[in-house]
Amino acid sequence: xxxLSAMGTGRFEKVIEQAKKTxxxxxxxxxxxxxxxxxxxFLDRFEEAEDGLRLASARKLEIPAFLVYRYNIAFxxxxxxQMNQAVALAKGKHGAEHWIxxxxxxxxxxxxxxxxxxxxxxxxxxxxxxxGTLEAAATYQAAAAVxxxxxxxxxxxxxxxxxxxxxxxxxxxxxxxxxxxxxxxELSRSQALAGDLEKRFPEDTxxxxxxxxxxRALSSLNRGHPADSIEQLRIALSYELAVNxxxxxxxxxxxxxxxxxxxxxxxxxxxxxxxxxxxKILDHRGIVGADPIGALAHxxxxxxxxxxxxxxxxxxxxxxFLNLWKDADPDIPILKQAKAEYARL
Numbered sequence: 172x173x174x175l176s177a178m179g180t181g182r183f184e185k186v187i188e189q190a191k192k193t194x195x196x197x198x199x200x201x202x203x204x205x206x207x208x209x210x211x212x213f214l215d216r217f218e219e220a221e222d223g224l225r226l227a228s229a230r231k232l233e234i235p236a237f238l239v240y241r242y243n244i245a246f247x248x249x250x251x252x253q254m255n256q257a258v259a260l261a262k263g264k265h266g267a268e269h270w271i272x273x274x275x276x277x278x279x280x281x282x283x284x285x286x287x288x289x290x291x292x293x294x295x296x297x298x299x300x301x302x303g304t305l306e307a308a309a310t311y312q313a314a315a316a317v318x319x320x321x322x323x324x325x326x327x328x329x330x331x332x333x334x335x336x337x338x339x340x341x342x343x344x345x346x347x348x349x350x351x352x353x354x355x356x357e358l359s360r361s362q363a364l365a366g367d368l369e370k371r372f373p374e375d376t377x378x379x380x381x382x383x384x385x386x387r388a389l390s391s392l393n394r395g396h397p398a399d400s401i402e403q404l405r406i407a408l409s410y411e412l413a414v415n416x417x418x419x420x421x422x423x424x425x426x427x428x429x430x431x432x433x434x435x436x437x438x439x440x441x442x443x444x445x446x447x448x449x450x451k452i453l454d455h456r457g458i459v460g461a462d463p464i465g466a467l468a469h470x471x472x473x474x475x476x477x478x479x480x481x482x483x484x485x486x487x488x489x490x491x492f493l494n495l496w497k498d499a500d501p502d503i504p505i506l507k508q509a510k511a512e513y514a515r516l
Contacts, residue, residue, distance in 0.1 A: 235261075347423060381425075437471075469491040
């Protein structure tokens, strides 16, 4: 179906246009409705995305992606009833149940409810294995490694990354595992995986313009070279607002490059520019989805404002983060840090 390649380069209007044409000529072609919904989702047009799913439902078309996107749209709209309904409809459905269970894990992790997130993630992996989709199981575990690393649980992040890589050496699994390893201080392992991605996927858009630059930049940042990190992420700007293999399937979100660039700019004491990168994450909710950086961007924004001397804006950003994490597990390292920093403002 035409239009699918446009997602990888961020041409979502083209995706929507082509989807509408396909629906007009082939009204029972389910993937056209997926493209219509997904194109609108990534443009933050959540009502229009829902309309696309309703059109498919009216024609009694059903594929797993419909329920998963329905759940994620409801999450971004704050509609718990619709989220619950999507979960109930996915129950026992071969392709949908493990996928939507992973989405539940991500949502829990994004709000700091890690014990619940771990339970959902384990369940998602078990369900995926039961139906023989080992690549999905590996991706779910790699995604868990990322959120553990983001929140300061380095040992848990490394354990999950190692387990994911034992299941699969797929492109998206390798990237997510390498990202978790980089964020948890395992730079040599992360860079080895970046090198493998570079070697195996030299012409792949996702690997070339997002995965490898992000991993290289995090290595430079962790070695104390923020200027190098910023330069390495310059190439990522071309497709920063496009989808990749992870956020297209809602396994994780996008804009990791903006997150890394923001961190590097903070390290370089370029606080206003850093704040703009974290705000970019907050301004593109569909691209980011339920990825943990969608919550952490508030905290990082608060830190950037605080370091620049804008205490009022810093307090607001910290409050936004702490409100999102009001039901979070109290022992998460990054939550303890955030509360201590907020108290000092």
